Amino acid sequence: MKTLPFACMLSVLTLVACQRDDPGDPPAPVDASTPAVADAGAATPAQTQTAATATSDKDDPAAAEDAEMATLAGFGDLVLGSSEADARAAWGGELKGPADNPQDCHYLTPAWVKRPADLAFMMEAGKFVRYDVGSDRQVAPGGGRVGMSGDELQALYSGKLQSSPHKYVPEGKVLSIGAGVPGDGKLVFEAGADGKVSAWRVGLAPQVDYVEGCS
Template identity: 55%
Template sequence: MLPIVMVAALLSACQREEAPAAADADPLTTAASTPVAETPAPVPAVDDTAAPAGPVSQASFLGYGDMKLGSTVEEARAAWGGELNGAPMEGTTCHYLWPKWISRPADFAFMMEEGKFVRYDVGIDKETAPGGGKVGMSVEELQKLYGGALKGTPHKYVQGGQYLSIDAGDVAPTKLIFEADAAGKVTSWRVGLSPQVEYVEGCS
């Protein structure tokens, strides 16, 4: 009888140990029936190789940046906000002002006459004229940009060169004039009021 009792006891113990396993199955069933939140789609990585947007041109038919053609010298200086070199010579009514970082006024300067800001001159390719023209462009490229509105006349000093001008029209009483050499390349441009924008020699 003893062996039979021992076997029965062992079977009873095994059943008691296996019972919790059945109870443990319920949480798994519950978890399986609970909706799982969707994993959000990954955010696309930023392309660091994309070229940054170029700087916006400050040149316009109205002036340069906050400097408005027709304003007083004091207003123009205040609008520039930085240091400007240049001063009128005694007995003259026309002179140029230019940023301190410019080594040659012929590269970039503002014309003042009779106490007014009347024109600005550009001789470098870092600046873009109203409409997209730049120093270094060909006459053909200018014609594509400005079309039939661009008027050409012979250059006063450069044989084979020319002036190419365009009026601002209803935008302002100003004009844009490009100078091109004999090879048909733009060497400088200027924007200003009349008659100052027509001064071939600048303030000379």
Template identity: 50%
Template sequence: MLAACKPAATPATSAAPAEPVAAPQAEAPVAAAAQQGLAGFGGYGDVRLGIPAADMEQAWGGALERLGPSPEPADGCHYLRPKRAARSAEDPAFMLEGGRFVRYDIEGERETAPGGGRIGMHRSDIVRLYPNQVEARPHHYTDGEYLRIRDPAGGAGVLVFETDGRGEDARVVAWRVGLPPQVDYVEGCS
């Protein structure tokens, strides 16, 4: 859900600190790891994280439309999506804040995350795809988790998978890539 561009409020009760998740040893990597699409740790296709908002349509190669009301102030947090006759849930949502592209969100099942993760995969599949890279954080509103993965090439981008639970059978329900702190906003923008 794309609601408000604010970092999560610290809960009154202390949440468990983020913990690295060790990869299981004897399992083979998931086949999806070999698939690569437009999604990357540095951006989405030619739309690179950090570019000015004014350059977004040229980088995308087409028109983009704002989602929701205009932000206050004008360079406040907001989302853009590809402008199409028939908009699809598969389209990426591009977050802008401070006049720059800072994050993209994926809610459709067809898109593959950098490294091979996908919506619908089990938590255990994600841990195998990203060995010794997953930092698990408790979800702010559900029993799920945020599985956070830094760019293995040392770039500034961070990949976050949201799961519907905490066990190995929990499934990925959404994912996003962006720059801190915006990648860690839990409700998107309003």
């Protein structure tokens, strides 16, 4: 057998070494702006936030801002004329106030209410008879709300609001309208001397006309 010259052997070894050390094309650079694909079984940030912030609708102040919550028949699932026990059960969330006492008049307020005058449910003789609103976050039946002028209200209610002097506020007004439906309540707006609505309430007679509330 013939032996290859040393120079030829050296050339062959060099070629093999070069082929073995060639890494080929370099990998494509990673685009940092491209988000990684999330694990299909992992919760998304939105799902995590929803789960963390989920609360009872009745314990959420935003739920009470719904324009359909306040009606002449009650507030949400609370029906005027129902027992206090039924009203508490219908609310479902926490209500702050004294325990059920069929002999007295008292108010219950949602747990999130910071100022009782903003939203309160009147109970008398063991029944839910009225609710009071002093915040512009709730909308009255028909569209009225705190901050509106008497003229705006009259236009909104087609001039059907009855007007009378306020018992305690000089130059103040009380604007009211009946339900016109047996069993439903009466809507009463209180306006200050500036003509702006400061509070409103819905309730059954005679409680809806208690100017002092339960006092």
